[in-house]
Amino acid sequence: MSFLVPVDLSAPSHAAIELAVWVGRATGEEAVVLHVTQGSPSLDLLADLYEVTWPLRQAGVRTRLRTLQGDPAGMIQAEATRRHCRWVVMGTRGHLDHPASTAAAVMRACSVPTLAMRPGSAVQHDISHVSLWARPRSQAPQAWDIANLLGSLLNRPVDLQGLIGGTEGRDHCAMDTLLVLDLPSLKSGGLACTLEEEHCRVLLVAPPAPAPVQ
Numbered sequence: 001m002s003f004l005v006p007v008d009l010s011a012p013s014h015a016a017i018e019l020a021v022w023v024g025r026a027t028g029e030e031a032v033v034l035h036v037t038q039g040s041p042s043l044d045l046l047a048d049l050y051e052v053t054w055p056l057r058q059a060g061v062r063t064r065l066r067t068l069q070g071d072p073a074g075m076i077q078a079e080a081t082r083r084h085c086r087w088v089v090m091g092t093r094g095h096l097d098h099p100a101s102t103a104a105a106v107m108r109a110c111s112v113p114t115l116a117m118r119p120g121s122a123v124q125h126d127i128s129h130v131s132l133w134a135r136p137r138s139q140a141p142q143a144w145d146i147a148n149l150l151g152s153l154l155n156r157p158v159d160l161q162g163l164i165g166g167t168e169g170r171d172h173c174a175m176d177t178l179l180v181l182d183l184p185s186l187k188s189g190g191l192a193c194t195l196e197e198e199h200c201r202v203l204l205v206a207p208p209a210p211a212p213v214q
Contacts, residue, residue, distance in 0.1 A: 012091025024061030073105035107206035136180030143182040143205040
């Protein structure tokens with residue numbers, strides 16, 4: 001079993017690698033790191049990719065590096081499907097409505113669950129606890145599963161909020177929180193402003209896209 005880690009060498013890619021280290025250590029699965037280019041990869045690019053994936057190898061996570069040419073979102077979805085990946089683990093800047101957002105495009109259409117990590121602001125604090133904001137477990141199993149998996153790996157308490165009833169009166173998360181958000185709940189309006197207002201690490205969890213109707 002493996003999971004796909006798309007990277008483009010941006011700051012969110014480093015957040016994706018951090019998350020991939022956690023997922024790889026927790027599951028023992030192979031991380032397939034994918035970089036999509038518009039042309040043949042140069043030696044300098046390959047060296048940069050090797051460097052950005054060093055934390056995975058340092059943590060003992062089995063790692064495979066792949067480069068493909070084409071449209072990033074389309075190639076990510078195709079590779080995840082072809083390899084029967086358990087997850088797509090990627091970074092995001094959090095601009096889910098931006099038409100050029102690769103992460104948003106993947107989360108909308110990928111056939112496997114997508115985990116998209118947005119880095120926290122400024123200094124990256126150690127995680128003190130995991131906070132889950134999601135629909136009931138029966139409706140959002142991927143979000144509940146990854147929150148519990150990471151809480152267990154990091155040996156941190158998991159604050160299971162369950163069904164979202166809105167954000168009015170809710171305190172913002174501390175900088176050392178890992179906030180796990182169920183994407184359908186976020187998009188339904190209950191947490192519409194949370195992503196922009198929070199300064200901690202935010203992990204968006206998107207369920208598999210429905211199969212197209214034949």
